[in-house]
Amino acid sequence: xxxxxFYVTVNGVTFTAVFAENVGAQALxxxxxxxxxxxxxxxxxxxEKVGSLGESFPTANSQTTTKAGDIVLYQxxxxxxxxxxxxxxxxxxxxxxxxxxxxxxxxxxxxxxxFSLTExx
Numbered sequence: 001x002x003x004x005x006f007y008v009t010v011n012g013v014t015f016t017a018v019f020a021e022n023v024g025a026q027a028l029x030x031x032x033x034x035x036x037x038x039x040x041x042x043x044x045x046x047x048e049k050v051g052s053l054g055e056s057f058p059t060a061n062s063q064t065t066t067k068a069g070d071i072v073l074y075q076x077x078x079x080x081x082x083x084x085x086x087x088x089x090x091x092x093x094x095x096x097x098x099x100x101x102x103x104x105x106x107x108x109x110x111x112x113x114x115f116s117l118t119e120x121x
Contacts, residue, residue: 006032008071008081008096009114010105016119017071017094022060024073024091028115036116039079042109047084049106051113053077059091068103069096081106081113 006029008015019025031037041051048066056076065087066072072090074080079093083103096102 003029003033003117006094007116007119009116010111011107013101013105014119015096015102015105016098017096019094020092022091023058024060024076025093027057028073028093029117032115032117036114036118038112038114041079041081041111041113044080045084045086047082047086049081049083049111049113050074051079053079057091061089061091064088064090064092066090069099071095079113079115 004019006017006019008017019029039051041049044050057073059073059076065085066082067085068083070082071094072080072092074090083106
């Protein structure tokens with residue numbers, strides 16, 4: 001059975017995300033199979049959080065207009081999570097479907113975000 005979801009924990013609140021189907025999302029899935037990953041993310045532009053992966057993933061960039069809940073790869077080495085919208089060339093990694101409390105959890109300023117394949121990282 002293929003893993004199709006991952007978990008995003010922000011400020012103690014866990015959200016379920018669905019993996020996209022591309023090489024970048026596959027690389028993230030393979031990284032998470034080795035264990036949870038915590039990334040420090042900074043606010044950018046009042047509509048997204050951006051954090052460095054510390055390594056490069058393969059990309060499948062396409063011009064995208066994002067919406068709240070989108071999780072994308074930027075320049076191959078940064079994860080971006082949206083609570084607003086932007087248009088740019090990204091590799092889609094996944095999407096948070098149930099966004100109840102999403103914007104509130106992301107808050108303003110910097111956050112630490114844990115990505116994992118289990119609900120309780």
